[in-house]
Amino acid sequence: MPAEAIPGEMGVFEIHTKSIDVDRVIAAVANPAAGAIATFIGTTRESNEGRRVTRLEYEAYPEMAVAEMRRIGDVARERWAISEIAIAHRVGIVPVGEASVVIAVSSAHRVAAFEACHFAIDRLKEVVPIWKKEHFEGGELWIGSQTGEAFPTGQRAPRP
Amino acid sequence: MNVRVLFFASLREKVKKSETRQTVADGATVGDLWASLCREHAALEPMTASVSFAVNREYATRDVVLSDDDEVALIPPVSGGVDTSRAAV
Numbered sequence: 001m002p003a004e005a006i007p008g009e010m011g012v013f014e015i016h017t018k019s020i021d022v023d024r025v026i027a028a029v030a031n032p033a034a035g036a037i038a039t040f041i042g043t044t045r046e047s048n049e050g051r052r053v054t055r056l057e058y059e060a061y062p063e064m065a066v067a068e069m070r071r072i073g074d075v076a077r078e079r080w081a082i083s084e085i086a087i088a089h090r091v092g093i094v095p096v097g098e099a100s101v102v103i104a105v106s107s108a109h110r111v112a113a114f115e116a117c118h119f120a121i122d123r124l125k126e127v128v129p130i131w132k133k134e135h136f137e138g139g140e141l142w143i144g145s146q147t148g149e150a151f152p153t154g155q156r157a158p159r160p
Numbered sequence: 161m162n163v164r165v166l167f168f169a170s171l172r173e174k175v176k177k178s179e180t181r182q183t184v185a186d187g188a189t190v191g192d193l194w195a196s197l198c199r200e201h202a203a204l205e206p207m208t209a210s211v212s213f214a215v216n217r218e219y220a221t222r223d224v225v226l227s228d229d230d231e232v233a234l235i236p237p238v239s240g241g242v243d244t245s246r247a248a249v
Contacts, residue, residue, distance in 0.1 A: 059169050061233055064217040125239060129214070131169035132239035142170040144237035 012086040013069035015062045020088045025102045029084035034106035038113035040121045042101040044094045051136040058091045058100060061129040065089065068128045072120050076105070079119070080112040087120065089130055100132075161186055161228040163193065170236045171211070174203040184226060190215065191222035193232060210237050 012028040022041065029037060044056045073085045083106040094100045103120050107113040132143045166179050184193055190213045198205045212235040213220050219235075226232070 059172075061166065061168055061214070061217075061235070064214055064233065067217055127219075127238070129168070129233065129235055129238060131236065133169070142173075142236065143239040 012088075013066050013073065014086075014088045015060055015065060016088055016090045017092055018090070020090055020099050020102045022099065022102050025086045025088050025104045028086035029104045029106040031083055031106060033108060034083045034113075035108050036110035036113040037104055037106045038110070038117040039105075040101075040103040040117050041099045042121065043099050044096045046096045048134060048136070051134070051138070053096065053134055053136050055096065055135045056094045056100060057133040057135060058089070058094060059131045059133070060089065060091045062091075064129050069124065072123050072128070075123070076116040076120055080107065080116040081109075082107040082112050082116045085116065085120065087124065089124075089128070091130070161188065161226060163226055163228070163230045163232050165193070165197065166231065166233040168234065168236065171204065171207060171234050174207075175201045188226050189222060190220055190224045190226065190232065193226060194222065194234075197234075207236065211235065212237075 012025070022039070026037060026039060044053065046053055069087045069089075072087070076082060076085050085103070085105045087101070087103050089101045090099065101121070101124065103117055103124075105113045105117040105120065107116070134141050134143055161184050163182055163184060164179060165182050167175055167177060172178050182193060182196065184196060188196075194204075194208070194211070194213070198208065204211075213222065213224075214233040214235055215224055215226065215230050217231070217233070220232075
């Protein structure tokens with residue numbers, strides 16, 4: 001069961017503490033007006049930069065993560081003619097081969113679904129406050145911490 | 161003023177706590193808060209260039225002025241941000 005689920009007519013954005021039910025994310029966007037459903041599934045890969053990965057571990061700032069996911073949905077809806085979008089991200093340990101994130105987008109025609117789905121995962125990785133810790137043979141490492149730059153300024157205006 | 165500060169991921173491991181309350185001067189900015197936290201926790205200092213901030217669950221720049229009881233999250237780099245396009249939305 002998701003730890004925090006925000007259902008609604010404008011899409012579903014959730015943080016899950018256990019394995020993600022992909023069919024359920026798809027069901028959240030399926031509807032009779034859609035001729036296409038595009039999905040993206042991010043999975044734990046067994047190697048990274050020459051290291052043998054044993055598992056990934058994700059940590060979230062859940063309330064803000066869901067808010068940022070919802071914003072991604074809003075932008076996707078503005079830029080493409082899509083019907084619905086759903087994003088589910090798992091936190092905690094995600095073993096090799098299992099899904100950490102599932103995105104589904106429905107639209108009348110397939111180009112919009114493909115493009116919006118691509119945008120959604122790229123944008124999620126930039127702005128959603130969820131962190132990935134790689135456990136590998138010999139150690140562990142927070143991904144992004146060694147080379148990461150601060151989120152670009154100016155993307156949100158300072159409050160008056 | 162008193163604000164709630166949240167630590168995540170690598171920052172949480174460095175300071176060994178996930179949250180704290182911090183007293184700051186009236187008119188203090190996010191940047192002022194960060195400087196104050198670095199004075200208390202030297203391990204934070206190296207993260208200065210790479211940390212981002214959120215105030216009440218919205219990204220905020222360092223010049224944002226804080227209000228009493230704000231929730232300030234310290235956001236280390238999120239995964240995958242380096243390689244993807246940073247085109248403005």
